Amino acid sequence: MSEKVNPEQERVGVYVCHCGSNIAKVVDVEDVATWAADLPNVEVSRDYKFMCSSLGQDLIEEDIKEKGLTKVVVASCSPHMHEKTFRVACERGGLNPFMFEMANIREHDSWTTDDEVAATSKAKALTNAAIERVVHHQPLEQLPVEINPNTLVVGGGIAGISATLELANAGHHVYMVEREPTIGGHMAQLDKTFPTLDCSACILTPKMVDVGQHPNITLLTWSEVEKVDGFLGNFTVNVRKKARYVNEEHCTGCGICIEKCPFKVSDDIFEVGLSERKVIYRPFPQAVPKYPVIDKENCVYFQRGKCKACQIFCPTEPNSIEFEQEDEILSFDVGNIILATGYDLFDVKKIPQYGYGRLANVFTSLEFERMVNASGPTEGSIVLRDMESTPKSVAIVHCVGSRDENYHKYCSKVCCMYSLKFAHLVHERIPEAEVYNCYIDMRTPGKGYEEFYNRLLEEETNFIRGKVAEVTDAARIPEEEGKLIVQVEDTLIGRQRRVPVDMVILSPAMEARADSKEISQLFKMGCDFDGFFVERHPKLDPVATMTDGIYIAGACQGPKDVPDSVAQGAAAAARVAGLINLGTVMMEPVRASINQDECSGCKICNNMCPYNAIIFHEDREVSEVITALCQGCGTCVAACPSGVITGAHFTNDQLFSQIEGILWDVRPEKVTA
Amino acid sequence: MTEQFEPVIVGFLCNWCSYRAADLAGTARIHYAPNMRPIRVMCSGRVDPQFVLKALREGADGVLIAGCHPGECHYVNGNIKALRRFMLLKAMLRQMGVEEDRVQLLWASASEGIILARKVDQMTEEIRALGPLNWSEKVIGGNGHKVAVAEPVAEEV
Structure with missing residues (x-):
């Protein structure tokens, strides 16, 4: 590998591709090939219609064998397109695959101009640069990397569950890390799922149970990844398992401790502040795992040293409550990592004119989800903030914080559909109620989605096409007294409207997790300006990232509904399973x-x-x-x-020669100083 | 009519974002000035200031360094290191009497073919207005290195 290259003895083959007419239409390909034939070290120079065709590749192979080429240059498309193709052709001819260099005269040249003279001259510069560079190329060996068959999945929402179960069912071990005390994610909070209106919990909880009981899954809830070292195939992960103060070995999940705990606090996470939970709690009855967790901040024993009701009443032997438990740092090795860290909802208080937090009967979509949920704080009845009166009219405001220059420019994708679902649920629970959906554009692409929209049109929902300007309680006429007034321009009739309603539901944007930047740094992969993780290719590689061995699934990559998240989770799992089956992968020796x-x-x-x-x-x-x-x-x-x-492969010699080569026509006479 | 000066710009494009941005510009058939000649590096952090000086000395009239946006670097933060070197290099070029606009830095993600293309257009115009660099006269001749060696007396004051 360290053998010194002697540029004088190199025999370079140059192949200039027409790419049909893609290159030849603008670049004088024959001229470039003829010109290159006289350059130093060039043994043979040809032009050919399609270098990537099997005949084109044969040309290279034959010349290597017959003319004893030591280096090969192909001037054609981007190396991201065909570098691999030609490297393999060189290998077949008996050369080390790295004895090859590509000049990009299509994407970087013929496709960017109509000026034939300039394009031909640029093609010569790029080809010459490749020739001068390639003589300094040295044979390199690809590095074999073994793949550890274990996988880490971060995030226990539906995307993470989908990825985890796919891998575990294929016989591979998975560590699932979830920051909350239970898996389930946002989907566990939802009531019905559009457009089929099947119950979210009914389809999700069996999957959660599968994760909890699967012999191939190590489930770490109430845990966070703290450190990631290593690379594809060989990551070492440190996870902080926060103290639960409940011994998971002994606890049976009977729930007596929760029942006996004398203190309640507002449940801001699962019930979004609509109801209270005990200080020792399980986010919801079907939580997986079933063990409760003590909220140390609010526990009277931790704050004042008295109480211990949970410990006193715990029926297990030995007692499951362990106040002296401490955070544990677990360290384990995995070969691949799938990130499914989900999303946050846009903070609707950032748009004060919509009145959330100031006007009692303005709700967020998640609050409404909990309210209509049969196991939620109101057991499914739709009520105003006083928790008893039934609204007679409801306005649903779409695009709160999304499709908005001031907040998020992107469309959150799911809000139209769940807003339609809300309208349907209001009709179902309160048949006499008027429902207004204020939307900018109705976006319902998806299987059965448009049909659902049509169904709502028949259910006599009022659709107002316009962005809501304001929600206010300042009445102008007697009919508006005591109501919330939605001020909106109805763009279909070209008129401002004031719609008095009892209840307003805001459909906020899905946004990246507040800490997504830190997460991306922890895992050494990219996130975009909005904070969503960046996929390797938006179309052809949507679940891989630019970092080998790190995959993404679900809403951490961009707003997504349940089916898309499930599909991405499974796709990421398939990518990982493929690598595990290979056992070893070859890495570029650029080191x-x-x-x-x-x-x-x-x-x-x-x-x-x-x-x-x-x-x-x-x-x-x-x-x-x-x-x-x-x-x-x-x-x-x-x-x-x-x-x-x-x-390696980007040495100073190689780059300096490339610079000299690319400036062949403008280089001054040898500079002396 | 006198012939228009066509500046030669060497572009150091990072493999993951800017090189792909240039690929995309081509694929999308965005036309732009053919004056920039790209060289691929794995990361803008690989751009040794010597590469830039070498290009200018070898006849380039300008150099464009392009990398991923801050925070999006394939190698975590190589682009930030490129930025640091770029600032120092600019200060050095100023001292040599080379106009600042001849060396420029651009963040272009793989989806920003149009941004890269427009930058090349803009830079080509700016450098066209500045005229040829003529490194050997501007930097080595006149008050540059060569004179200092020839007349060590000039060091006084």
Whole structure:
């Protein structure tokens, strides 16, 4: 690998592709090929209609064998398109696949201009750069990486559950980490799911139970990932398992402790503040796991040292309540990680003109979900904030914080459908009530979704096309007294309307988790400006990320409904299962290495590395790159003041030659100074 | 009519965002100035300031460094390191008498082909207005390195 290349002895084959007419229409391909034939080191130069075709690849193979080529340049499309194709062709011809370089004269040239002269000249520059670079290429070996068959799934919502069960059912071990005391996520809070109106809990809870009981799943709830080290196939994960103060070995989940606990606090998470829960609690009766958790902040024993009712009444032997329990840090190895961390709802208080928090009868969608849920705080009756009066008219405001220049520009995708579902549920529970849906555009793409919209039109919901300006209680006429007035421009009749109603439901945007930036840094992958995680390719690789071994599923990637989240969870699981089945993957050998004899031990590179892949040997006072951790970015190579770090396949020699080559027509006579 | 000056710009594009942005610009058939000649690096953090100086010395009239947006770097924060080096390099170029606009930095994600294309157009115009760099005269000749070596007396004051 370290054998020195002698540029004088290299024999380069140059192949300029027409790509049908994609390149040849603008670039004079024959001219480039003829011109290249006379360049130093070039043994043969050809142009061909389609280099990527099997005949084109045969050309390369034959020339390597017959003309003894040592290096190959193909001037055609983007390396992201066909670099692999041609590397394999070189390999078939008997060359190391890295003895190849590509000049991108299609995406970067012929497709960007009609100017034939300029395009041909640019094609020459790019081809020449590739030729001058390739003579400095050195044979490299791909690095085999073993894949640990265990997987970490972060997030126990429906996307995470879907991914976890797919993998576990395929016989692979999964660690599922969930921050809340139970899995289930947002879906557990919902009542009905659109458009079929089947009960959310009825379809979700059996899946939750499967996760809880599966022999291949280690379920860690009330836990958070604290540290992730390593790379594809070999991650080491540290998880903080927060103290539950309940011994999971002994607890039977009988619930007597919850019953006996004398203190209540507002349940701000599961019941979104609509009702109270005990201080020792289970978020909801079907929670998985079934063990309760003590809310330390509010527990009288923890605050004042008295009470212990839960411990006193606990019937298990030995007692399950352990006040002295402490957080545990668990460490385990996994080969792949699937992130399914879900979403937050937009804080509707950020739009004060909608009155949430100021006007009692303005509700959020999640509050309404809990209210219509048969196991929710009102056992399914739709009531006003006083928890008894039934509203006679309800307005549902779409696009709260989404499709809005001031907040989120994107469409939250699910709100139209659940707003329609709300309208249906109001009709169902309060047949005499008037329902108004104030929407900007009705977006119902999906199987059976448009049909659901049509059904609502028949149920005589009032649809007002316009963005709501304000919700107010300032009456102008007697009919508005004591009501909430929704001020909205009805754009279909071109008139401002004031709609007096008893209840307003806001449908807020789905937004990225408040801590998604930190999560993305923890797992060393990207998130976009909105905070959603970035997929490797928006169409062709929607569940992989730019970081090998890290996959994403569900609403952490962008607003998504239940079926899409389930599909993504399963897709991510399939990707992981594929890698597990392979057992080993080959990694690009683009890695840095430090010449130990010449390193001055300045340690500048140590802090440059985003992967902590460079260690410093105190005894010898030199730094060394741990190849397995290095991802090949080359930041350390650029930073080394002694120039003793080599970035394989992007060496200084290669890049300097490429710079010289790309400027072939403008280079001054050899500069002396 | 005199012939218009066509500046030559070397573009260092990171493999994950900007190179793909340029690919996308092509795929979307966005037309832009053919003056930028791209070189692929894995990360904008790999762009050694020497590469920029080398390009300018070898006849380029400008250099564009393009990477992922801050926070979106494939290698966590290589682009921030590129930014740091870029600031220092600019200060150095100023001292050498090279106009600041000749070396520019751009964040372009893989979906921002249009942003990359417009930047190349804009930069081409700016450098066209500045005229050729003529490194050997501007930096090495005149009050540059060569003179200082030839006349060490110039060090006084």
